[in-house]
Amino acid sequence: MTASVTVRVPAKVNLVLEVGPPLADGYHQVATVYHAVSLFDEVTATEAARGDEDEVTVTVEGPGADGVPVDDDNLAVRAAVLLSEYSDSRRPVRLHIRKGIPVAGGMAGGSADAAGALVACDALWQTGVGRPRLLELAAELGSDVPFALLGGTAIGSGRGDRLTPALARGDYHWVVALGDRGLSTPHVYKELDRLRSGRVLPEPRVPDAMMQALRRGDPETVGALLSNDLQNAAVSLYPDLDRTLAVGSEYGALGGIVSGSGPTVVFLARDTEHALDLSVALTASGAAPEVRRARGPVHGARVVDAGRLP
Numbered sequence: 001m002t003a004s005v006t007v008r009v010p011a012k013v014n015l016v017l018e019v020g021p022p023l024a025d026g027y028h029q030v031a032t033v034y035h036a037v038s039l040f041d042e043v044t045a046t047e048a049a050r051g052d053e054d055e056v057t058v059t060v061e062g063p064g065a066d067g068v069p070v071d072d073d074n075l076a077v078r079a080a081v082l083l084s085e086y087s088d089s090r091r092p093v094r095l096h097i098r099k100g101i102p103v104a105g106g107m108a109g110g111s112a113d114a115a116g117a118l119v120a121c122d123a124l125w126q127t128g129v130g131r132p133r134l135l136e137l138a139a140e141l142g143s144d145v146p147f148a149l150l151g152g153t154a155i156g157s158g159r160g161d162r163l164t165p166a167l168a169r170g171d172y173h174w175v176v177a178l179g180d181r182g183l184s185t186p187h188v189y190k191e192l193d194r195l196r197s198g199r200v201l202p203e204p205r206v207p208d209a210m211m212q213a214l215r216r217g218d219p220e221t222v223g224a225l226l227s228n229d230l231q232n233a234a235v236s237l238y239p240d241l242d243r244t245l246a247v248g249s250e251y252g253a254l255g256g257i258v259s260g261s262g263p264t265v266v267f268l269a270r271d272t273e274h275a276l277d278l279s280v281a282l283t284a285s286g287a288a289p290e291v292r293r294a295r296g297p298v299h300g301a302r303v304v305d306a307g308r309l310p
């Protein structure tokens with residue numbers, strides 16, 4: 001019987017995203033609070049026959065699947081190749097991705113798929129690589145990939161890849177307003193540099209007040225303190241986001257923010273009922289073409305089916 005492993009991986013929002021000036025390597029130093037929410041991708045890794053043309057192949061299904069590359073540019077493929085080389089497994093594998101995370105939406109969908117592929121192939125090949133090294137491989141693949149492995153709520157520094165788990169109490173109810181097109185992350189960072197050129201920028205730092213509010217489990221304060229340095233840049237490239245943000249605030253969201261590099265906008269609601277009201281308002285007003293509801297924090301990449309492992 002063919003061996004196969006399926007991993008479920010969450011989307012992320014950044015409750016705080018402070019961005020420093022551009023560095024020599026083109027990246028930016030950030031200080032961020034990651035928070036994993038219950039929109040999931042599923043990545044299945046299935047053993048393939050030796051002698052297949054490509055060692056790693058990928059197929060993608062679900063909303064926005066057309067926009068996901070199915071060649072070596074796919075981050076999940078790169079993850080499988082990296083782990084195969086590092087662990088010297090070199091066994092052909094077929095990856096299949098079921099998208100539940102918006103594509104090019106600023107919720108780290110591509111990073112989630114990379115984390116999913118790492119965990120699925122690790123289990124399939126029984127590499128014994130171990131968690132700390134898996135996190136290092138994740139960081140090589142992209143700034144948000146380590147957090148997709150970890151999940152929960154965590155502070156990110158460096159490029160966003162250095163993580164410290166954060167103590168957070170309570171359950172947070174999110175309304176997620178999807179854009180009708182994607183935004184490219186490098187493009188949004190470039191726009192931010194253009195908008196801030198000539199300014200002297202402070203060292204990025206997560207405000208203590210946000211960490212205290214999370215420790216207390218105080219959604220009102222968390223909502224009031226949501227902040228994202230990339231927001232103005234995303235709005236500059238996608239001006240309709242201003243209206244989406246205004247409608248959420250009009251309907252009593254505790255806070256609203258562009259998620260990462262956008263264009264997804266997330267609103268914090270008081271409870272399940274408020275989240276439902278807010279979703280209806282956003283859809284009915286035409287402020288968001290499509291809306292989802294999500295809870296956070298949730299766990300990181302996790303095996304959900306490995307029934308047919310030898």
Ligand code: C5P
Nearest residue numbers: 026027028030142143159160185186189
């Ligand atoms: O790390 P990742 O490959 O996901 O980053 C995608 C792009 O986002 C980078 O090429 C860079 O343009 C931008 N980026 C950045 N600073 C960060 C993270 C990402 O400039 N800390």
